[in-house]
Structures are given as structure tokens and as C-alpha cells.
Amino acid sequence: MTATTPRPDLGSILSALAAASSRPRYAFLVLGLIAEAARADGQAGPWVQVRGEEGAERVSLRDWLARQLLPLAARDRRRAGLRAKVAARLGSNDPDRVEAALAEEALAIGKANVSRAVSDLVRAGLVRRHYAGRITDHCNRGGRRLAVYRVDPPVLNAIRSRPTLV
Structure with missing residues (x-):
């Protein structure tokens, strides 16, 4: 957000996103x-703790975001075309193999979409991004570094001020 918007609300956040x-x-x-x-403090990542059927699992933030958004694409008309491409590439019509490969491909596409969306959020001034690695934090990706996103506190307060997002 800009310096002229000290206390953003959902409307100003959406307006900034529409522009960016x-x-x-x-x-x-x-x-x-x-x-x-x-x-x-508004910082998310590089890891998210996920509770599953087999206990807690540590997942990278970008993977977690892509997994959360995956159901949105499950009924997309492009999914049928992707399924056909995956089956042709595998040279198999085995439903289990095709579904496993399709899930992997959809997750990869989802991670790329999340990265683009985060770049838009950074451009809009709503989120800051850096990368944390096993040796040192760094501003550039690579070297086994994972994304860490920081939502500015006023934006975080505006989003969290509602019990549910509409």
C-alpha cells in the first residue's frame, strides 16, 4: 500500500490488486x-505445519498454497485437456497412473500460478518476499532457498478483521 493509505480496508486492498x-x-x-x-508478525513460511491422517507434516509455503488452491481447478474445463495430454505423454490409459501424473502436473501449474499471484501482491505493495535457506537468508531464490512472505501489519489486520472472507 502507499504512504497515503495508512489504514487499508478490503476495498483499498482490492483496488490496489485491480491496478497491479x-x-x-x-x-x-x-x-x-x-x-x-x-x-x-505477518511473516509466513518457509514452512507450514500440516496435520494429516498420518500426523503432522512440514510443507513448504508455496506447496501449501498450491495445494489449498488445487480444488479450484478440479472442475476446470482445461483439466480434461490436460488429462488427455498426460495420458498421451505416458502412453497409458491406466487411470491410477494418469491421475497420479495429472495431480503432479496440476500441482506444478498451481505453484507457478501462486508465484505469479505473489509477484502481483508484491507489485501492489501488500506483501514482501524474501528467501530463507538452509545456510542463510537471501533476497534471491536458488541454492535450496524457500520463499518467505511478509504481509504488512495494516494489511494483515484488514484481512483478519473479518471472521470470514467474502
Whole structure:
């Protein structure tokens, strides 16, 4: 957000996203999920703790975001075309193999979409991004570094001020 907007509300957040993103609704969904994963200081990542059937699992933030948004694409008409391409590439019509490969491909596409949405959020001034690695934090990705996103506190408060997002 800009210096002229000291206390953003949802309307000003959406307005900033509309100006900075070609997919503002998707970017807003990503922002809401980042805010959900963020600690009190607004920082989310590089890892998210996920509770599953087999206990707790540590997942990278970008993978977690992509997994959370995966159901949105499950009924997309492009999924049928992707399924056909995956089956042709595998040279098999075995439903289990095709579904496993399709899930892997959809997750990879989802991670790329999340990265684009976060770039839009950074461009809009709502999120800051850096990368944390096993040796040292760094501003550039690579070297086994994972993304860490920080939502500015006024934006985090505006998003969290509602019990549910509409």
C-alpha cells in the first residue's frame, strides 16, 4: 500500500490488486491464505505445519498454497485437456497412473500460478518476499532457498478483521 493509505480496508486492498494484477481475485485468495498461515508478525513460511491422517507434516509455503488452491481447478474445463495430454505423454490409459501424473502436473501449474499471484501482491505493495535457506537468508531464490512472505501489519489486520472472507 502507499504512504497515503495508512489504514487499508478490503476495498483499498482490492483496488490496489485491480491496478497491479491481471487476476486480482486469484491474488486476493492467495493473500487470504498467506494471512491465514502468517504468524502474529505477518511473516509466513518457509514452512507450514500440516496435520494429516498420518500426523503432522512440514510443507513448504508455496506447496501449501498450491495445494489449498488445487480444488479450484478440479472442475476446470482445461483439466480434461490436460488429462488427455498426460495420458498421451505416458502412453497409458491406466487411470491410477494418469491421475497420479495429472495431480503432479496440476500441482506444478498451481505453484507457478501462486508465484505469479505473489509477484502481483508484491507489485501492489501488500506483501514482501524474501528467501530463507538452509545456510542463510537471501533476497534471491536458488541454492535450496524457500520463499518467505511478509504481509504488512495494516494489511494483515484488514484481512483478519473479518471472521470470514467474502
